[in-house]
Amino acid sequence: xxxTNGKRPNFMTLERKSRWFGYVFMAPWILGLxxxxxxxxxxxxxxxxxxxxxxxxxxxxxxxxxxxxxYMLFEEANFVRQVTEEVQALLTxxxxxxxxxxxxxxxxxxxxxxxxxxRSLFFVPVVVASxxxxxxxxxxxxxxxAMSGDESAIFQVGVVASIMENMQIDSSIVNFLTTAVSxxxxxxxxxxxxxxxxxxxxxxxxxxxxxxxxxxxxxAWDAFWKITxxxxxxxxxxxxxxxxxxxxxxxxxxxxxxxxxxxNDMKYGYASASAAxxxxxxxxxxxxxxxxxxxxxxxxx
Amino acid sequence: xxxxxILGNNPRFKLTARKKQKIGxxxxxxxxxxxxxxxxxxxxxxxxxxxxRAIRPYTDMYNPSIVWIxxxxxxxxFGYALEALGGMSGVLKTLRIVFISTILSMFTCSMxxxxxARFKIKLxxxxxxxxxxxxxxxxxxxxxxLFFEFRFFDLFGxxxxxxxxTGEAATVNLTTNExxxxxxxxxxxxxxxxxxxxxxxxxxxxxxxxxxxxxxVDGAGExxxxxxxxxxxxxPSFVVTFVMSMVWVWNDSFFPSIVYRxxxxxxxxxxxxRTLSNQALGISAYAxxxxxxNTMFAACIIFVLPLFIMYMFAQKLFIQSAERSxxxx
Numbered sequence: 001x002x003x004t005n006g007k008r009p010n011f012m013t014l015e016r017k018s019r020w021f022g023y024v025f026m027a028p029w030i031l032g033l034x035x036x037x038x039x040x041x042x043x044x045x046x047x048x049x050x051x052x053x054x055x056x057x058x059x060x061x062x063x064x065x066x067x068x069x070x071y072m073l074f075e076e077a078n079f080v081r082q083v084t085e086e087v088q089a090l091l092t093x094x095x096x097x098x099x100x101x102x103x104x105x106x107x108x109x110x111x112x113x114x115x116x117x118x119r120s121l122f123f124v125p126v127v128v129a130s131x132x133x134x135x136x137x138x139x140x141x142x143x144x145x146a147m148s149g150d151e152s153a154i155f156q157v158g159v160v161a162s163i164m165e166n167m168q169i170d171s172s173i174v175n176f177l178t179t180a181v182s183x184x185x186x187x188x189x190x191x192x193x194x195x196x197x198x199x200x201x202x203x204x205x206x207x208x209x210x211x212x213x214x215x216x217x218x219x220a221w222d223a224f225w226k227i228t229x230x231x232x233x234x235x236x237x238x239x240x241x242x243x244x245x246x247x248x249x250x251x252x253x254x255x256x257x258x259x260x261x262x263x264n265d266m267k268y269g270y271a272s273a274s275a276a277x278x279x280x281x282x283x284x285x286x287x288x289x290x291x292x293x294x295x296x297x298x299x300x301x
Numbered sequence: 302x303x304x305x306x307i308l309g310n311n312p313r314f315k316l317t318a319r320k321k322q323k324i325g326x327x328x329x330x331x332x333x334x335x336x337x338x339x340x341x342x343x344x345x346x347x348x349x350x351x352x353x354r355a356i357r358p359y360t361d362m363y364n365p366s367i368v369w370i371x372x373x374x375x376x377x378x379f380g381y382a383l384e385a386l387g388g389m390s391g392v393l394k395t396l397r398i399v400f401i402s403t404i405l406s407m408f409t410c411s412m413x414x415x416x417x418a419r420f421k422i423k424l425x426x427x428x429x430x431x432x433x434x435x436x437x438x439x440x441x442x443x444x445x446x447l448f449f450e451f452r453f454f455d456l457f458g459x460x461x462x463x464x465x466x467t468g469e470a471a472t473v474n475l476t477t478n479e480x481x482x483x484x485x486x487x488x489x490x491x492x493x494x495x496x497x498x499x500x501x502x503x504x505x506x507x508x509x510x511x512x513x514x515x516x517x518v519d520g521a522g523e524x525x526x527x528x529x530x531x532x533x534x535x536x537p538s539f540v541v542t543f544v545m546s547m548v549w550v551w552n553d554s555f556f557p558s559i560v561y562r563x564x565x566x567x568x569x570x571x572x573x574x575r576t577l578s579n580q581a582l583g584i585s586a587y588a589x590x591x592x593x594x595n596t597m598f599a600a601c602i603i604f605v606l607p608l609f610i611m612y613m614f615a616q617k618l619f620i621q622s623a624e625r626s627x628x629x630x
Contacts, residue, residue, distance in 0.1 A: 021523045022420025026428070029413035029498065032488025037435055040446035047445060104340070107333055118337050120616045121344060127544070127612040128348075128605050130552035132571050136601050137347040188343045241437070249439040249555075256555070259441050263559055272445050279442040286437065 048273035053266070068273035079274055082254045083281055086247070090285070093190075094243045096183070098236060101191040105198030106228075119199075125192035131252040134189055193246070194239045201235045202228070237293050241286060248282050355379065355599040382600035385574050391565035395551070396607055398479050398566070403546040406486035406494050410542065411535055413489055414501025415527060419513070429502070435495035440555060448560050451475045476562050482550075492549045492556065497542045504538040505531060537622035544619050548608055571604050 023030070048069070051062040072079050108119050164174045205227065213223045249256065255278055262271040355378050357371030386392065417425055417432075440447075453472035475481050485491040489498065508531065516526040554568035564570065575597070612619070 018420055019422055022416045022422045024523075025412045025416030025420070025527070026422075028409050028487060029416075029489035030428075032409075032485070032490035033431055033435070036447060036450065036485060036488060036490045037431075037438075037443070040443040040450060041438065043446035044443045107337065110333070112330065112333065116617070116620075118341070119620050121341055123616075123620065124344060124348075124612070127548055127608050130554075130568065130571075130604070132552070132554065132568065132575060133601050133605060136575065136597055137351070185343055185347075188340055245437060245439075249441070256439075256441055260555070260558065263445065268445050275439075275442045275445070279438060282437070282439065 044272050045276055047269055048276050050269045052268035064269065068270045069277070072270065072274055072277065078258065079255075079277075082258060083278065086253060086255055087281065087285065090244060090247055093186075093247065094240055097187060097191050097194060097243050098239055100187050101194035101239060102198055102232070102236075104191070104195050105202055108195070108199055109202045122188075122195055123192055125189045126196060131250040135252050137189075138185070190246075193242060197235055197239050197242065198232065201232055205231050237289065240289055240293070244282065244285055244289070248278075351598040351601055354595050355382075355602055357595065378595045378599035379603065381596045382603055385596070386567060386570050386600060386603060387565045391570065392567060392603070392607070394479075394565055395567040398482050399547055399550045402482040402486035402491055402550055403543060405483060406489055406491045406497065406546055407539060407542050409487055409489035410494055410497035411501045411532070411539065412527075413498045414503075414535075414538075415505050415531060417498070418502045418505035419531075429499070432495040432498045432502075435490060436493050440492075444555075444559050448476065451481050451560055476560060479561070479563070481561050486550075492546070492553050494546075497538075497546065500542065501535060501538050504535045508534045540615065540618050540622035544611070544615055547611060551608055567604060571600065574600060 047061075049063065049065055051064050051067075053060045104122060108115065108122060161174050161178050164177075165171065209227050210223055213227060218226065247253065255274075259271050259274055259278070262274065353369055353371065356374050356376070358373060358375045358377065383389065383392075413432075416422065417428055422428070452474055454475040455472045475484075482491070486494070512530055512534070513526055516530045521529065552568055554566075554572045557563065557566035557569040558572065564573075
């Protein structure tokens with residue numbers, strides 16, 4: 001009895017020591033989390049109920065209750081409209097980005113000549129794509145061609161559309177096609193990271209799986225649905241979540257821009273309130289995604 | 302030996318099956334080539350347009366016969382653009398800030414990831430969730446208190462302790478100092494650092510236990526084990542983190558326009574001249590020049606070039622590392 005008593009504290013200290021070192025390694029990050037994430041986050045929620053201004057020695061606050069929220073949701077027309085527009089755009093874009101990036105990743109995963117070149121090309125948007133440069137490309141490269149003629153429009157959409165109209169095809173079909181075509185640019189430029197995520201998952205499927213499948217007589221279609229797809233399922237969620245975060249926090253987002261504007265107008269309390277509501281919307285969307293697709297996924301792998 | 306391939310034994314079937322496969326493969330290769338070339342066109346076209354427009358003189362803009370090849374080459378657009386972006390010194394300063402904070406957050410994140418992956422820590426699930434939350438919660442939500450945190454910066458409450466004696470809290474205004482970046486990245490809470498922490502965590506988890514054990518048996522301490530044994534194993538994560546962090550900090554115009562209030566930061570500068578050129582204000586010399594899209598394109602090229610050069614060098618390593626580093630979990 002005495003012997004075990006003598007041993008147990010020793011064992012405990014080893015484990016405790018190891019745990020302590022774990023915290024040592026994480027210490028800077030935990031400090032950062034507390035001071036620059038958790039505390040500011042709760043402060044921000046508090047600010048949204050206040051009217052703020054800068055004084056000499058610090059902040060001057062004045063409790064105003066739900067005034068900021070009331071004003072934002074019921075009196076100012078812009079905020080609600082902007083948020084619903086962004087959510088609508090996301091609902092149409094996210095599935096398309098998901099399927100597109102999966103398709104490209106599958107293609108890039110195959111063995112062919114110039115694969116390396118193709119890959120480095122598709123990751124150029126990962127590096128180059130700042131939303132600023134994209135917005136310049138979209139507004140200036142594609143539309144602002146009054147001076148140099150129509151030649152530099154990426155696809156000859158206008159020409160094709162006018163031909164189709166001459167052929168008396170219904171204008172709604174023409175419109176659908178032209179918008180679809182001009183979306184291709186958006187797609188390729190916004191799905192760089194997503195392709196990367198899918199590709200890295202594909203690389204980790206052992207080739208023996210496919211060999212076994214082909215020996216067993218499965219064709220490529222079966223192999224995709226029985227092997228590739230189950231492995232990629234968790235990545236689909238990851239990619240969707242990434243897409244949501246990326247679109248909602250990019251500086252070209254209208255809601256974000258209006259929050260920055262409010263901040264620059266010194267309406268700090270109001271800006272906090274709109275940021276809080278915006279975050280809630282994002283959280284609800286992420287929650288829905290998790291509820292819809294997250295159930296069958298095993299996170300332990 | 303058992304022959305699984307039943308069709309293979311029959312010469313007639315063998316021929317047709319193989320032929321079929323060959324045709325299918327060829328058709329698919331043609332489709333793939335078409336698809337990829339088309340996509341490459343979409344990716345490269347805007348860049349090509351930008352380059353050819355940036356190197357042509359102003360007068361070519363109004364000449365409808367000039368589409369791709371300029372009548373003469375000029376660098377004057379780049380001159381205007383560089384002036385508008387705050388000159389070479391602004392570019393270099395930004396590059397310095399981005400580079401140093403990338404290095405700092407690389408090490409903090411790798412250490413935090415190591416702590417999460419290799420030690421039995423209570424509430425480790427909570428920490429993983431928090432790391433994910435730092436990415437999911439947009440900075441916009443808490444940027445305002447963050448700004449005041451730096452506007453009236455008070456190291457561990459020392460300032461307010463002094464304030465008890467002098468009657469006024471001694472705080473420092475850090476919002477014009479680049480140290481803001483270094484503080485955030487040294488503490489692993491800079492732009493999207495949560496992703497890097499999770500990335501490192503997954504990478505460290507995949508390193509076999511025996512390596513660490515062997516080091517311990519040989520008498521290496523915790524830190525020696527980490528720096529000698531674990532760090533080299535996390536090389537893919539380091540490469541991915543380096544590239545992505547450079548890209549994200551460099552491109553982030555939100556943080557410098559709210560917290561770090563210095564005008565030279567390139568992403569913010571780009572945003573400013575973009576709005577200026579949109580409004581086409583003729584208030585200053587460079588604003589009129591900027592209303593020309595050519596100059597805007599030149600500015601874009603200057604803005605993108607440092608990252609592009611980095612990518613050229615790191616490209617092969619980056620793609621291989623991204624595939625190996627278990628980025629997806």
